[in-house]
Every structure is written in C-alpha cells, then in structure tokens.
Amino acid sequence: MKDIDILKTIADNVVEMEEELTAKNSKKALEMNISPLTIINQGLVIGMNEAGRLFEENEYFVPELLLCSDAMYAGLEVVTPHIKKEETHVLGKVVIGVVEGDTHDIGKNLVKVLLQASGFEIIDLGRNVPARDFVDKAKQVDADLICLSTLMTTTMGEMKKVIELLKEERLRDRVKVLVGGGPISESFARSIGADGYGENAAGAVRVAKRVLNIPDALAS
C-alpha cells in the first residue's frame, strides 16, 4: 500500500467511527516508516476535521462526533509515543472548562477535540470549575486563550466572573476569552466583554483562530 493510501484510509476510519481500525492502520502506517506527525496531520486530523465538517453541516450529531473522536484518540495513542520532542509545535495554549454550577460537558468536550485536532495544546479543567481556577491555570501555563462553556442559563453569570478576575489580575490583554454553550449567544458574549462566541464546536475552532490571528491555512 502506498503512503497516501494508508493515510487516506486512516482518515476514513476516523470519519466512519472505526476505533479499532484506526488504531490498527495507524500502527501499520508506523511500520511503513511514515512519520508520526504525518500520520496525525494527514490521517487522523484530516478525518477529524471531516467529521467536524459533517457535524457543522448537520450530517453528524453529538453521538457520531463523539465516536469519531474516540477513533482519533485511539490512533493518537498508537502514534504519539513515537513523536520526537522537537517535532511538536502548537498553535496556542488553551485552558478549557465548564463553569461552576454546571456539569454538562459534552459541548466542551467537542470543542476540545476539534481544537486539539487543529493543533492547539489543551489544558482541560473539566466541569463545574470555579472562575478563580480558570484564571490561576491560565496564569500558570501562560495560556493564550480561555474557553468557557455552559449549558444552563442559571450559570451564565460565571463567565463574566472569569473576565472580571482576568482584569483584576491584569491578564485581560494577554488572554483571550471564548464563550459557548446552549443558552449563550453572540450578544451575550459581547455584553460580558468576551472576545468571541462559538456557535458550535467547529465554529469555536474558527473563532479561536480568528481571535488569536492564526491564518486558516495553518490549520492542518
């Protein structure tokens, strides 16, 4: 099999939610001496981006996207240990989480998967995260971006708290803030002074790149 064929197969495996086949073919690609980063960027990520596109076009929904991401992670698990340190480069560091009072993290997880597939380094704080923790973590890792999610109207106020804390800490100029989730809207994002609003997971990736001035072409 040619390199290009196996990479295409891996991408298709991800789109088709084939966890085991993705892992198997990723291993096979390594055995064909294809570099781990090539397998990731031209196989796994291509597949995940395609899954993201299908999600945005309402062909795929949450269950499908979750299974595609499982497949991608299965492939990553196989190839990541073979990456040499100096080869890695990241588009930016992102601290992500669901705000305090809310434990719904599906949306957050989808954004995380797609951001990771696009080349961002993700620090996931999980769900029900106090405002202070976002700011402390962003400071500690020197993050470029904080992504806040909630599914509940009742916890939307927490997002503003994070932005206020960033201002208090004089970090607001250094760290961009994106918000998203069921009840969140563009106008809400503006009203609390966020830098952007992600309407859905794929949209969040686009907005993340826009607010960090990353040209779309750089997104594998």
Next chain:
Amino acid sequence: MSEINFKTRLLNAINKKPVDRVPVVCPGGMMNMAVVDVMKATSCFWPEAHIDPEKMARLSLGVQLLGGIENVGVPFCMTVEAEAMGAKVYMGTRETEPRVVKYPLNTIGEWNRLPGLTENHYRVAVVLEAIIILKKSYPEIPVIGNLTGPISLATSLMEPMDFYKALRKNPGEAMEFLEFVAENIVKFGVAMTKAGADVINLADPSGTGEILGPKVFGEVAVPVINKITESIEDATGVPVMVHICGRLLPVLDQLKNIKSRVLSIDAITNLRKVKQALPEKVIMGNVSTFLLEKGTPERVRKAAIVSINQGAGILSPACGIGANTPIENIRAMADAAKIGSV
C-alpha cells in the same frame, strides 16, 4: 367571558377550550422561578427548600403571589428522580441548582442493577408532600408537577458521553435502559397526580434534536417521550406538557409525532414558525430567560407580548431562570398576559 380562576384558565388553554386570555405560568423543575428575591420574601431558601416540603410549597407559592404567575410548581431542579435511582446529588447553593456529582452506572449494561424510584425515597416524598400542601391550601391555583425527561434522566445516571455513544453503538441496550428510565418517570408522574398535581410538565433539555440529530431524536426520544406522556394521561387523565430546548426548526417533522397537546419551546426558536408547522399543538413559551434576568421590565413586557402575538397559547419563560432574576421582570411578563395581545 367573566373571570375564570387560574386552574380553569390553564386547563382550558391546554384542552383548547375558550379562555378570556392566555394564562401565564412558570412550570417549575428546570423552569422554576424560585429567584433570590422570592426566597428572601418567603424566608424559604435553597438548598433547604429542596428537601423541606413546607419550604418547597411556600417558595413556590411566593413566586405565584409576588410574580403574578398563575400556577405553583415543584420541584425546583432535575435531580429528584436521579437521586431516587442511585445518583449522588450535591444540593447546590442559594443561587445554584442541585446537580448530580456521581453517577450510579459505570456502563450502560449495568442498568438493571439500579434501584427503581419509590414514593418512600426522601426526595420523592418531599415533592409529593409539597404538592399535597399546595393542593389543600390553594385549590384554585393549578399545581404543576415537574418531571425530568428520559434522556436527561438517563444522562444523570451515567456519563452523558457514554450514553450518547451507546445510542449509536448499542441502540438495543440504550433503548432498554431508556424504557426502564421511562417506567420510573411514569411512576413519579402518577404519584404526583395522586398527590394533587393538576398538570404534569416533562422537560428534556439533554435530549434535543440539536444534540441527537433528527434521526435519533425521531426514533428514540420521541417514542419514549410519548410513552411517558400517554402512560400518565391514560392512567390519570391529567395532561402532560413537554418542554424541548434548543433550535426546533430542523426537527419540526419529528415534533409532529409528539403526542402531548402542549409543546413548550425555547426563545431561540421562532414561535410563529413552530405554531405554523404544528397548528394542532398549544405552544407554550417563550420569553427569553436572558432578558428576564438582564433586561428591563419594559423589554420583558414587550418580548412577552411578541410571544403572545406569535401564537403562544400559554405564556411562560423559555428555559431555566437565573436565580438573580429580578421579581419586577417576572411581574412584567405576567402583566403582559393580563394585557393580552395588542
């Protein structure tokens, strides 16, 4: 038409009988209006009011009296069924709702080891007792009993990611689990009507068409929702309303198969379009909860009048209310119903 009482007006609106004007309700459950202003006025605060039937009843009545809302409704969260079925729940604070902190299921295959919901479970008993108190003291105010929808309850009993994946990977098992969940929801609903609930509201925020996609929404969520509403209505004669969050326009076809007469909708969906597509249904909604919390009374009133003019048969908030929503805004919404369409 002469003055009719709150209960008759709401039941007439649900049953598409004549009314002098649209009723204005705040069902309870995820759509409760137990805001901090009302907690202060009644001295019944969260989280105590979630586990004390007297306080639960008084807080709900406070919303009715101070906000001008035309019903009472309990509970104020979506964790009662989950806790009764084995989930560990944190009761939240004065401003945040209770939430599940530990799921009883590690994998979907274990569902048949879950305890069933019983009327003796303390959370269930608190809600039933509160309904009895409300019913006895204020027979003319309709009592709405609130149930957690099937997908929302299923995803309170196991990791939601795993449940959503199972819907796709393991549909047979997911369906068996959902049927078990539905039976328990029915049990609670029937018990609520025995305690005196006049109307039941079933809300399923985790089971929207946006999350599941039209296919799974139509093939999984809709039949299970129908099974619940029909079982309760057949057993008790009490009407069951259904609240679906999120954008509804992509799943209008599937919604046509919902059997419930009343469909409650979110503010992001255009009420007129839903009404046009589903002319048989009484549409409930859909005053923006963001506006209710952050807007002025005048803007809330205008939004409520827009909802009425677009065809809302029952006026209500669109979704869950923030605990810091000012009581004047709730009153402004209620006033709009009393003015009627303009």
